[in-house]
Amino acid sequence: MNRILVVLFVLTFSFSCKNNENKKTADSVKIEYQEIKKDEYSLNKPTKNIKAVLVLFGGFPENVEDIKREFEILENAKKNNISVLYMNYNRKLWIEQNELEQLSKRLQSIFKENKLPVDNIYVGGFSSGGNIALLISNFMTNENSNIIPKGVFIGDSPIDLAELYHTAEKNIERNLSNSFAEESKWLLETLGKEFGNPNNDISKYELYSVFTSKTNNIDNLKNLKNTKIRLYTEPDTLWWKEQTMAKYEEMNAYHIKQLSELLNKSNFKNVEYIPTENKGYRADGEKNPHSWSIIDRKELINWMLNK
Numbered sequence: 001m002n003r004i005l006v007v008l009f010v011l012t013f014s015f016s017c018k019n020n021e022n023k024k025t026a027d028s029v030k031i032e033y034q035e036i037k038k039d040e041y042s043l044n045k046p047t048k049n050i051k052a053v054l055v056l057f058g059g060f061p062e063n064v065e066d067i068k069r070e071f072e073i074l075e076n077a078k079k080n081n082i083s084v085l086y087m088n089y090n091r092k093l094w095i096e097q098n099e100l101e102q103l104s105k106r107l108q109s110i111f112k113e114n115k116l117p118v119d120n121i122y123v124g125g126f127s128s129g130g131n132i133a134l135l136i137s138n139f140m141t142n143e144n145s146n147i148i149p150k151g152v153f154i155g156d157s158p159i160d161l162a163e164l165y166h167t168a169e170k171n172i173e174r175n176l177s178n179s180f181a182e183e184s185k186w187l188l189e190t191l192g193k194e195f196g197n198p199n200n201d202i203s204k205y206e207l208y209s210v211f212t213s214k215t216n217n218i219d220n221l222k223n224l225k226n227t228k229i230r231l232y233t234e235p236d237t238l239w240w241k242e243q244t245m246a247k248y249e250e251m252n253a254y255h256i257k258q259l260s261e262l263l264n265k266s267n268f269k270n271v272e273y274i275p276t277e278n279k280g281y282r283a284d285g286e287k288n289p290h291s292w293s294i295i296d297r298k299e300l301i302n303w304m305l306n307k
Contacts, residue, residue: 057129130154151228234289
């Protein structure tokens, strides 16, 4: 009898140890994630079996830490073996030709240096970062780059620079007394200095803008006809009316919807317009439809992995 008990004890102990070993192995696989920090970027990647690479561009003032705080996608990415490349590339509403070339070369260099796969790349950005994401994806989607995104997405981006100029004009006329007033003055000065008044000559706006609704110009997206595109926005007309007295036609959401309709009419293969409701909140809890939070993180991962 005692002998039987000893055998049972040994078997139970061995089984328990094996389970613990399996658990430790599973846990060790789960945490095999590497973080690489440089001045230009921050990269979080699995040490093996990378299923996709997600490249993110922040809004106008946002650096890497801002993106991480406002768009907590890293845990979702880790669960699915996805590398996340946060770019410290900001304070731009458009990109000059030489800047496109430089950014493309830098991205290719980052991928090569860090041995990132190039077969399943997605690029996205919030606000002006969405403009950058679309413009650089369009530029790289040609025979001169080995980084060709499978998909690109934006979050409430100011894609029409000519209309951004007009909205800034209206905001100044409204004599707003909040941060939007200063932003509008800066926009009017910056866009006016670089491109002039679009009422007089819209050609420069067409040259650099993602989309020019007045002339239905989408030349800067022409290489993305076969690329998956997602356009997120939250058309909260009440919030914008309270903040800036803006009408729907003056909001990013309106021009994003216009763009989605034009892209579909122009035979772009996979364009999704995704309007949200009551999802716009900053990390500190402040309600703001112009936020990273309108992008559903889990669903975005599924889109990337075709789930």
